[in-house]
Amino acid sequence: MADNVKPRVRVPKTASAGEVITIKTLISHQMESGQRKDKEGNVIPRSIINHFSVTFNGAPVIDVEMEPAISTNPYFEFEAKVPESGEFVFRWQDDDGSVYEDKQSIEVS
Amino acid sequence: MKIDRRDVLVSGASAAALGILPWAALAQDAEPAKTLDELIAEFTGGVEATEGEGITLDAPEIAENGNTVPISVEAEGASEILVLAPGNPVLPVATFKFGELAGKRAASTRIRLAQTQDVTAVAKLADGKFVRTAANVKVTIGGCGG
Numbered sequence: 001m002a003d004n005v006k007p008r009v010r011v012p013k014t015a016s017a018g019e020v021i022t023i024k025t026l027i028s029h030q031m032e033s034g035q036r037k038d039k040e041g042n043v044i045p046r047s048i049i050n051h052f053s054v055t056f057n058g059a060p061v062i063d064v065e066m067e068p069a070i071s072t073n074p075y076f077e078f079e080a081k082v083p084e085s086g087e088f089v090f091r092w093q094d095d096d097g098s099v100y101e102d103k104q105s106i107e108v109s
Numbered sequence: 110m111k112i113d114r115r116d117v118l119v120s121g122a123s124a125a126a127l128g129i130l131p132w133a134a135l136a137q138d139a140e141p142a143k144t145l146d147e148l149i150a151e152f153t154g155g156v157e158a159t160e161g162e163g164i165t166l167d168a169p170e171i172a173e174n175g176n177t178v179p180i181s182v183e184a185e186g187a188s189e190i191l192v193l194a195p196g197n198p199v200l201p202v203a204t205f206k207f208g209e210l211a212g213k214r215a216a217s218t219r220i221r222l223a224q225t226q227d228v229t230a231v232a233k234l235a236d237g238k239f240v241r242t243a244a245n246v247k248v249t250i251g252g253c254g255g
Contacts, residue, residue, distance in 0.1 A: 020212030033221070035198055060208025062216065069194055069202040071177040071219040079212030 005029050009090055011104040015082045019108075023054070024077045027092050027100060033068035049074055049100075051093040057086035084108050145195040149231055149241065152191045152204075158231050158239035164190075166230040168244040175222040175248040183215035184232035184240060190214070196226025222248050 010024040027049065034046025048068050054061040061080045080088070085108040092100040143151070149158060164184040172178040182190050182205065192202040205216045214232075222228070227243040234240065 022212075033199075055208070056210050059210050060206075061210045062208060063206040064216070064218075065201075065204040065206075067201045067203060068199055069197055069221045071221055075217075075219050077181075077217040079215065081210050081212045083210075 005092075005094075005098075005100055007090060007092065007100050007102040009088075009102050009104055011088055011106055014107045014109060017108050018081065018083055020079050020081050021106075022077065022079050023088070024075070025052075025054075025090060025102075026073060026075045028073050029092075029094075031068065031070060031072045031074060035068065047095050049092045049094050051091075052076060053091050054078075054080070055089050056080060056082065057084070061088070082106055082108055142198065142200060145193060145200060145229065148193055148200055149191075149229075152189075152231055153233070153239045156237075156239055158241040161240070161242055163234065163240040164230060164232045164242045166192075166228065166242050166244045168228050168246050170245070171247045171249065172222060173249045175224070177219045178222050178246060178248075179217065179219050180228065180244075181215065181217040182230045182232075183213065184230075184234065185214055186235045187214040187232035188235060189233040190216070191231045192220070193229045193231070194220065194222055194226060195229060196222065196224045198223065202228075222246055224248055 005028060007027045012021050015021050029049050031049065032044055032047040036044045038044055046068060048066065050066050052064040052066060062078050064076065066074065085106065088104045090102045167181040168178065182192060184190055188207060190205045193200050194202050202220050203218065207214050225247045227245050229241060229243045231239060231241040
């Protein structure tokens with residue numbers, strides 16, 4: 001289990017129906033690549049978030065397969081279409097099996 | 110192993126260099142990594158990807174810190190975009206899959222680059238065709254903005 005993993009997500013509070021909005025996400029995670037060595041020369045084992053997905057009211061928005069080349073504190077910016085009021089669900093999957101989740105509601109007028 | 114704050118401060122610059130340099134050395138020890146062409150062929154199922162048109166990859170020309178290089182990819186009508194770093198020990202960087210509610214077939218993230226190289230992106234378009242592009246990024250190794 002990685003320490004202090006904290007997802008942060010920025011979604012507008014409101015939008016008009018069918019509007020395309022920009023979403024920014026950041027999650028604090030060391031993303032240990034498995035390529036580095038410690039002071040004794042031992043390889044530090046890989047420990048990364050390997051998958052990120054976003055859905056809106058259950059419909060897929062984006063899905064990312066992540067490799068160790070993604071930087072520490074993985075950041076993603078992308079756009080989503082919001083046909084109606086509802087909830088975005090953001091999920092990050094860790095190598096160790098942990099799943100980090102965040103939810104954000106949006107009001108469509 | 111726990112790295113405390115002091116360690117980080119003392120070895121700031123050297124750690125950054127160490128973080129990058131062993132990558133190249135290690136690449137030889139590991140099982141033979143797939144080449145760029147092999148990975149692209151795997152993604153396209155052997156279909157030839159056309160160069161340039163229909164896909165954009167934005168990356169800085171010079172990245173002082175290879176640990177966090179901002180990139181953006183966009184390909185209109187793409188269902189998937191694969192990003193590869195041919196100069197890294199592990200070539201694949203990320204695969205973006207766009208769902209029905211994706212506003213635009215585009216995404217931005219930050220990646221690690223071990224050395225100066227042509228970052229490559231390949232997109233699978235709705236009509237089953239593939240397009241690819243590359244952007245050269247010069248990485249100033251160990252140059253932490255000093």
